[in-house]
Amino acid sequence: MLTDRKKKILQIVIEDYIATAEPVGSRTIARKYDLGISPATIRNEMSDLELLGFLEQPHTSAGRVPSAQAYRFYVDSMISPGALTDNDRALIDGWYRERVRSIDDIFQSTAKILSRMSKNVSMVLTNRDSSSCFSYMRFLPLDRNRAILCLITDDGNIDNCLVEVPLGMKQEELDYLAQRISNKLHGMKLSDIKENMLEELYVDLSGDKMLFTSLLKAVQQMSAGQQEQKMFLGGTKQLFNQPEFRDAERIKDLLGVLEEEKVLKDMLNAGTDSGLRITIGSENKFTSIQDCSMVQATYRLNGQVVGTMAVLGPTRMEYCKVISVMDYLHNYLQVVFDKAKT
């Protein structure tokens, strides 16, 4: 529908604007890029592109700026995200190696890498696997009146908390108790564990109400903790380097949104269907970021969505780079988790 020349000019405008954050004028294009046509011709073409809704003018005497529609077109049919440069890959691998001790560290590193490479804010949301099942529990002795209650799920997650035990209660009794509860709950989804399931075990506790309630509380807390989605944020500082956030007010607004974990989770959970999702400007449902774009990818394990990562920034974003980086990270995480699982 667009002539090749229009496409070319559109692409130049978009990419130049992405690079410079300045409205692009016909003269600039003629000077910087050798198209073999004069500024006047470019002007005519740009005028057409504006009528078609691809370009916008901040004001009469400024250059042109890509519209949301233009970015959409650009993303859908003008870019072909290639592989990262060796240099970038080395950087990423280095950052991952830097400090990864736990699963959480992996996500934290991912957020960091994503923000550094994209020069924007990044988010990583993990769905603690809601399908994980109770495997067994165990009391580890601590001192005369306390023990550590450990809860193990079938996927190898462990959670623990302190419980007070009646003075004089023997480890054997605790073991028996743990055995009973484990038998009762084994194989259940954590989300399905309800209070009343433990009630019939009450008798086994020799009527010790205190131990019973604290046990109950512990189990529930743990299953809640296991199900919780966890959010990792990276690179809020990057905002300051973006010209569109030059005034403190806008940064403040956006940081406000970023601090609302609930909103963020909703945002990220909204697009867990397809693999890669790009929402540009007003395409976004959440009004507070309607002048931003978000590139988002979900990662799965055995078909289950286990997490989402996203880059949030001004619509003027290096989509191509961002997508490449995400692709790389996506593969990286897939490998890590596959390995952890087997």
Added chain:
Amino acid sequence: MLTDRKKKILQIVIEDYIATAEPVGSRTIARKYDLGISPATIRNEMSDLELLGFLEQPHTSAGRVPSAQAYRFYVDSMISPGALTDNDRALIDGWYRERVRSIDDIFQSTAKILSRMSKNVSMVLTNRDSSSCFSYMRFLPLDRNRAILCLITDDGNIDNCLVEVPLGMKQEELDYLAQRISNKLHGMKLSDIKENMLEELYVDLSGDKMLFTSLLKAVQQMSAGQQEQKMFLGGTKQLFNQPEFRDAERIKDLLGVLEEEKVLKDMLNAGTDSGLRITIGSENKFTSIQDCSMVQATYRLNGQVVGTMAVLGPTRMEYCKVISVMDYLHNYLQVVFDKAKT
């Protein structure tokens, strides 16, 4: 050395400036506070105070602003931080109750509360108790070739990680192994555990080099994790509400500092001797925050420093309030930890 009237005027200037962030003029003082003297007299007094180094003029025709020396004098001999209002206390107690599941949550909440009450950035640094000792370890079965290694310290901390075990190794063998290692390390400070201590146990592992190295790695990781200082940051968003951080550049600078965990830790570790420490403006050693003040308190358990909390903000800070809040939080934490210990 200062007449009562000069003191009174100085106090008014300081407190008015703290409240409004506007230079205070003689006329304003005469109007707002009923001192029974005219603006001209106040002007004379202020002129004296300026000569003495307590007040400064941003420019000739502006009001006066307290100098660092003035804040120092104010903090040292003009305020007597009282108890918090019932309202504030209720707020704090509520926030603590809101979401406290783990030790880390307590620190996170403390940071949050501190920043909300002080309307400034807050930091909480925990010294994982470096004197905690190894109590015992235990393997919890997971599946055919993996187990969860749990490490318990004498103060009830538990850490865990996955280890691969040779196929066919029986739980009894693992238990025996854990027993041997526990005997060997029991009562040792985590920081004193060195690689070679485990080496003589190598034989017990029926020569399984893989298990041995992964065990070794696990123990070291855990003891490192236990010793690590952990930093909780709160309320960076507060910066935006402070007039002195109106331009994005200064916020950016400060946020840059706040992201440098190492610098922060040095800052907080620098003043762990006395209980409460207030550094005002250029008193601070770290150039990046020499236009800021920091109020800092350490908390101890059995004489050991276990953590530090601090509020960082412009020199124009509600010192009185900040100190009161810190005092309250300090007591709160003391109680919590004392209870956890016994």
Added chain:
DNA sequence: TGTTAGCACTCTTCACCATAGAGTGCTAAC
């Protein structure tokens, strides 16, 4: 018919200037 040079026009940005307002310092009187 598409392309181009030329030119008038529009709009922003920046420096410059004048004015209003706030606050001071000084002097003289109380």
Added chain:
DNA sequence: GTTAGCACTCTATGGTGAAGAGTGCTAACA
């Protein structure tokens, strides 16, 4: 020692004009 009065200084604000960048239009050209 205190105060009223007044000249002075400095900032903040709003208006003006020139420079610069970019456009749209027209007329000429290939």
